[in-house]
Amino acid sequence: MVISVRHIVAGCDTNDEGAQIYSAIASNLRVGGSAIVSFAGIQNATSSFVNSAFVELLNDMSLDDIKKQVRIVDASRQIREIIKRRLTAEAEKASLQVA
Secondary structure, X not given: OEEEHHHHOOOOOOXXXXXXXXXXXXXXXXXXXXXXXXXXXXXXXXXXXXXXXXXXXXXXXXXXXXXXXXXXXXXXXXXXXXXXXXXXXXXXXXXXXXX
């Protein structure tokens, strides 16, 4: 099942909007083992949104598992880059704290 961001939230600006997307992603992962997240019709996302929607997944799974199980489609370059940058930075920070 495809998670259409635009059909769940009005924009990709706030932590609350991100939390709604996180909930949808986590639910799909529990049921089907994977999630496809569509950003069709959305041009920008803030770091607050990305932190709540995607970085929170690092509490549940590794970055490698996120890469394998969560697919981003119909996203602008800006959205793809901020998701990648925030996930990578937080995963690296977490690995440094463990070591």
